[in-house]
Amino acid sequence: MSVSLWQRASGGDPIRCQVAVVGGGITGVSAALELEARGVDAVVLESRAIGAGASGRNAGFLMRGAADNYAQAAEQWGRERARELWKWTEDNLADLVAMGVDGLPSFEYRPSCLVAADAEEESQLRTSAAMLAEDGFDVSLIEHGSAAPPPEDPVWRAGGSCLGLVNPGDAVCNPSELMAHLAAQLRAVRVLAGVEVATIEFGGGSGVRLATSRGVVHADRVLVCTNAWVGRLLADVAAIIEPNRGQMLAVRPEDPRDARLAYAYYLDHGSEYVRPGPGGTVVFGGARKHHAADERCADEEPTQTVQDHLERMVAKHVTPRYEVVARWAGVMGFSRDELPVVGPVAPGEHVWVCAGFTGHGMSLAHRTARHAVSAMLDDGPNPFPLERFLPATE
Template identity: 40%
Template structure:
């Protein structure tokens, strides 16, 4: 989206100054605000629509360890140290959400393992290698060759790898819990401004001024948490983030039972059973990859038809589609987040994003690290200059 010249107030309202303006009111934006307020800083969140209206409330609700692709594959693509870092990050992400926000008290929260399923000998070999590497690196996991739920009965997988301590929930409930946690504890330090699209920033004698259609927000620092839409505000750094659409559906399928959150075809397809018994199914993006490289969140007949065919194969029963939707992910070149100061911007404009479909599993912990990096407490675990040093490997598939 954009704001026309005609709608930009000639004399915008000057808002009270704050320490940090956060652009984007999703999981990373809300968690970043909490981190800053913990340090006694005043924060304004500017969200161009409503909180969580992007991918934060449009995903399938997986809180998994690691990525949808196997540990062995990520070790091969990115190196074992990086793979270990990401897997630890995702474990700590879930711990952070439970300990700080008590998300395990939400009625949609389920402690349910996630399972990577192999349907071929080559995938099975990859999962066996992953199990060995994970155990060597201190992660709890195991392999299974059989199961009793609907997926195992219909597909008869070759092998599967279990992440035993993962979880799933309604992502919109998560966004609401993050908002409520912020306001209940730090309502005197944090303000949230919905329907406030940022059109730019410029230096000011007092620091930086962030401009929206109607107002100006003077601050000392800016943290951009817009993920797939990064390039709209950060033309240089944001150019590394490419929007990609993920499509999903919810089904009523009486008699179906799924005991885990499943990933198939190296994460290309995924399905789970929600707390209300409905089946959440998504994927098939790789079947029309060029068309799905878009910021649009509209569903398409082609992908939705593919998902219905897949549901018939996996569930092998009559079902009713009760909802169809899509969300826009922000892909980085190597599939990992980016935490970095933005080039060609005022000195204290920072970016946190590029979560590549792993925002539920990485978003809160990445936001915490972004605040620590911005304030000089740590070095960025995901710097942007890694792309300048060498040609990045092919990106990894999303887990949504």
């Protein structure tokens, strides 16, 4: 987006603040809550409305972990890193509960269940369960013939599923409701919706100048929380975090018993997900891996191909008799190593980024954003440093 001469002046006097947060999703709002708690004079600049991006469009899984399974995470990042990450997501949920989200009408503790798609994933889930138990996490396995899956649950009823790994402490919610709840707790921080940031100019010693669709903002520091869109404002980050679309489908089965899923399911290495929704609905999502090239985009429209795939999932896992209630899409920011990215993007440390949640922002971003503020203002610990992607210097 470019900003005309006339628009630059239209906002009246320039806004001044200590910290400008760009983006009003769960990351930006959580960062704002931390800034408010510290008494920092802060402004949130959101181009549309709070929760208009992925934070209001996701599946609402508040789930432990940030990969398809623990064994795979240990292989990808190392055992200790996987353990830290799982603990981080557990703590993220505890932090949200401390903010009162467990009092929301849509919030419920509902265990997640990873269902093996094939023998290879079955073996990974058995290994994951053993490793999780060793590392002190609650976990159980369910399978036909031993610890039994719920007999009425349509995902197991057909006898197709063979093994499930259950995470007992997980939860689900309506993410839009969660966003409204978090944002309503901001009192002193100014939230400016409908304000798109066009450019961020920095480099001098005197803070940062943001050109927006409603005039100029001057800030001592800026925290960019635009996730999928971060590369549009920060060219250096475009090669580290790229947009990827995710699509969703909500259906209402003709027979209400078909909506009685016991778990929030993660299928086929987490590439597909299914959970019970409000009012007798079942919510399906994912299937990106079969359409990866088409889904590598920043377009929030659903497509026929992926929606057809999701409808085949409905028939396979729940019932062929249903009505479609809603179809939608959202855009995620995938980082190169699938972990969040937090850090200064330029010399002087005036502009920071907190993004790259790679499909797991509801489980990661609240805690990560609060820590990003502490890292930016107090040099506090930063478990997801941007520097890991920068070339090593002598």
